[in-house]
Amino acid sequence: MSKIVVDNLRKTYGDTVALDNISFEVPAGEFVIILGVSGSGKSTLLRCMSALTEPTAGQVLIDGEPMTSTQPEVAMIFQQHNIIGDMSAYSNALSGGINRNSFFESVLQLQDNEEKQQALEALDTVGLLEEAEKKSRRMSGGQQQRVGIARALTQEPEVLLADEPVASLDPGSAQDVMGYLNRAAEERNLTTFISLHQVNIARKYGQRFIGLHDGQKVFDGYREDLTLDVIDEIYGDIDTEGMFVSHGEDASHGGSTDNQPNPNEGATL
Amino acid sequence: MTDSPDSSRSSSTAPATSQPESEPESEPEPESKFESESDPLPDGGVDESNPLESASAGVNEQFENIRKTRRQRAIGWVVLAVSISFVTIQGLVATEFFSDRTRFTWSHFAERMGDYFPVTTNEIPGLDAGIPFLDVGSYWEFIMSNELIYDPEVGRLIFQFPPYLGDYYAFFFEELGMFTVFGEAGTTLAMGVVGTILGFPLALLFSVLASERVTPFPINLIFRAIMSFIRSIPAIVWALIFVALVGLGAAAATLAIALNTIGNLGRLFVEELEELEQGPIEAMRTTGASKPQVVFFGMLSQVRTSFIAWTLYILEINVRSAVTVGVIGAGGLGAVVATQESRLMFGNMMATLFVIFVLVFIVELFSQRLRARLRSDQEKQSIRELITGFPNRMADSLLR
Numbered sequence: 001m002s003k004i005v006v007d008n009l010r011k012t013y014g015d016t017v018a019l020d021n022i023s024f025e026v027p028a029g030e031f032v033i034i035l036g037v038s039g040s041g042k043s044t045l046l047r048c049m050s051a052l053t054e055p056t057a058g059q060v061l062i063d064g065e066p067m068t069s070t071q072p073e074v075a076m077i078f079q080q081h082n083i084i085g086d087m088s089a090y091s092n093a094l095s096g097g098i099n100r101n102s103f104f105e106s107v108l109q110l111q112d113n114e115e116k117q118q119a120l121e122a123l124d125t126v127g128l129l130e131e132a133e134k135k136s137r138r139m140s141g142g143q144q145q146r147v148g149i150a151r152a153l154t155q156e157p158e159v160l161l162a163d164e165p166v167a168s169l170d171p172g173s174a175q176d177v178m179g180y181l182n183r184a185a186e187e188r189n190l191t192t193f194i195s196l197h198q199v200n201i202a203r204k205y206g207q208r209f210i211g212l213h214d215g216q217k218v219f220d221g222y223r224e225d226l227t228l229d230v231i232d233e234i235y236g237d238i239d240t241e242g243m244f245v246s247h248g249e250d251a252s253h254g255g256s257t258d259n260q261p262n263p264n265e266g267a268t269l
Numbered sequence: 270m271t272d273s274p275d276s277s278r279s280s281s282t283a284p285a286t287s288q289p290e291s292e293p294e295s296e297p298e299p300e301s302k303f304e305s306e307s308d309p310l311p312d313g314g315v316d317e318s319n320p321l322e323s324a325s326a327g328v329n330e331q332f333e334n335i336r337k338t339r340r341q342r343a344i345g346w347v348v349l350a351v352s353i354s355f356v357t358i359q360g361l362v363a364t365e366f367f368s369d370r371t372r373f374t375w376s377h378f379a380e381r382m383g384d385y386f387p388v389t390t391n392e393i394p395g396l397d398a399g400i401p402f403l404d405v406g407s408y409w410e411f412i413m414s415n416e417l418i419y420d421p422e423v424g425r426l427i428f429q430f431p432p433y434l435g436d437y438y439a440f441f442f443e444e445l446g447m448f449t450v451f452g453e454a455g456t457t458l459a460m461g462v463v464g465t466i467l468g469f470p471l472a473l474l475f476s477v478l479a480s481e482r483v484t485p486f487p488i489n490l491i492f493r494a495i496m497s498f499i500r501s502i503p504a505i506v507w508a509l510i511f512v513a514l515v516g517l518g519a520a521a522a523t524l525a526i527a528l529n530t531i532g533n534l535g536r537l538f539v540e541e542l543e544e545l546e547q548g549p550i551e552a553m554r555t556t557g558a559s560k561p562q563v564v565f566f567g568m569l570s571q572v573r574t575s576f577i578a579w580t581l582y583i584l585e586i587n588v589r590s591a592v593t594v595g596v597i598g599a600g601g602l603g604a605v606v607a608t609q610e611s612r613l614m615f616g617n618m619m620a621t622l623f624v625i626f627v628l629v630f631i632v633e634l635f636s637q638r639l640r641a642r643l644r645s646d647q648e649k650q651s652i653r654e655l656i657t658g659f660p661n662r663m664a665d666s667l668l669r
Binding site: 050052070071072074075076078080082083084085086087095096097098099101103106107148151155 | 546548549551552553554555556557558559561562565566570571573574
């Protein structure tokens with residue numbers, strides 16, 4: 001359980017401003033969705049938060065501690081999952097806890113049973129216990145992403161960052177992965193940040209939303225504040241009419257935006 | 270000149286010269302289109318660039334553009350061919366092909382070939398004449414009497430009847446005869462295998478240290494430079510250097526091959542490490558892994574299969590280069606070739622070459638099969654390609 005403060009975060013690449021003085025505060029345990037089109041700065045924000053990218057100015061504080069280098073407390077899940085294809089799902093999950101092992105322990109898989117139990121339980125959380133011995137290269141995209149989540153969970157983080165975890169998945173797998181992420185965050189009380197560009201999935205799972213547009217924070221609020229106008233602002237001038245059919249339908253019969261959409265909704269969009 | 274189509278056109282203003290030039294150009298076009306129009310060019314040139322009668326201006330413009338491009342390309346090819354011939358002639362002079370000292374004496378060569386391939390005749394009963402054929406028997410006699418492929422001293426321990434368990438033990442643990450049972454071929458094979466095994470860990474270490482991701486920029490060049498230096502000296506020269514350390518023999522050759530492996534295999538590893546994906550490395554960093562852990566899990570795990578495949582490939586090369594290194598007298602089949610050559614026993618030499626062919630072929634077959642299994646998506650090399658590609662690969666390894 002960690003409170004996150006992002007303080008005037010700025011990142012530029014040459015003349016391009018990727019993040020323009022972003023600030024927000026997230027109390028421990030919130031499930032935050034970061035919305036925005038490609039190039040709006042979502043990835044850069046998450047990379048700065050995990051200290052993979054060094055910000056040009058400003059800082060990220062986790063429980064008051066500035067995030068200057070990668071920490072075991074902050075786990076990251078990637079769009080391209082970045083698991084090790086030559087290793088089994090189990091070995092991948094086990095590699096999440098690598099910071100607690102010495103080099104030879106990790107290379108020869110000599111971790112104690114507690115560690116191994118943890119890895120298997122993480123696989124159980126993402127529904128891959130049966131597939132533990134399977135080579136992760138041979139798994140489907142959705143399964144590989146779940147292995148990535150299992151690895152992040154074995155890391156025993158307090159903060160979970162996910163950079164477009166479902167962008168390259170089909171709608172069904174995307175639902176699965178989001179469901180597992182949601183469950184894991186709840187079970188383990190993680191402060192979670194997930195960047196997405198599918199509004200319907202975001203609305204289904206999100207608790208709080210941060211909208212980015214051209215590197216600027218254009219929205220920060222909870223479920224009930226996320227209106228169609230806000231989405232228009234986040235997604236700019238593009239024609240959102242056709243894009244958010246489900247949103248329109250939802251608004252028309254549900255009225256308020258905080259009702260749970262039906263589970264098939266993600267698949268229709 | 271090549272990039273200016275106008276100048277080439279003006280050179281062909283005379284109708285007589287334009288005719289042959291137009292032939293390749295107008296190939297894809299129907300003849301009839303070119304017969305009946307007047308000269309459209311402002312410069313008065315009568316040449317092949319007649320517009321298409323029924324086509325629009327846009328089509329004609331594009332048609333003309335395509336023709337120009339084709340002409341430029343043709344000129345480019347001619348220039349290329351001329352320059353290559355020019356370079357070749359200069360090179361032939363430098364390599365003394367036209368020198369007085371170089372005389373092609375085919376008769377002598379043919380005579381020598383006769384020594385390489387001794388012929389015997391098969392007596393047919395009732396006839397004076399026989400059918401001449403290659404004297405394989407003399408080859409075989411040499412191969413066996415010089416223990417090229419089988420050492421009976423060691424071999425008798427396992428090839429005996431009835432089998433005696435104590436001798437099996439002696440074979441593996443006292444004689445240590447796994448390689449020596451194959452005689453000179455076994456020595457050559459061992460030189461290649463041991464050289465590869467000894468060179469591998471250092472190749473791995475050097476390549477990782479030479480990678481910019483592990484060692485910061487200017488320092489990693491040191492390791493690259495070391496590997497370049499090792500590579501720039503052929504194994505056979507390294508062997509000559511190691512003679513001072515261990516004396517002339519297979520040990521010097523093996524050390525030379527091991528050292529060369531660091532250079533060659535390390536180079537291949539470096540290339541492979543350059544093409545790593547950043548993703549898994551970053552992923553391992555976010556888990557809070559230590560630097561060696563990031564290298565092992567983030568980097569080496571990505572290249573494990575290709576590293577094994579490259580090592581097998583280097584093993585092939587090393588066995589071939591064990592033959593070459595042996596030529597200086599460092600043991601194995603190469604030394605036999607050198608000895609028989611200096612004794613002018615060309616038949617024996619040829620017999621040894623056949624043994625080399627079979628040995629290298631078997632090693633290649635083994636390595637190819639294994640690599641094909643490792644990379645199951647990789648196209649498998651057929652046996653025919655293995656045989657026909659052999660001279661090429663042998664030549665390649667001679668240059669190392």
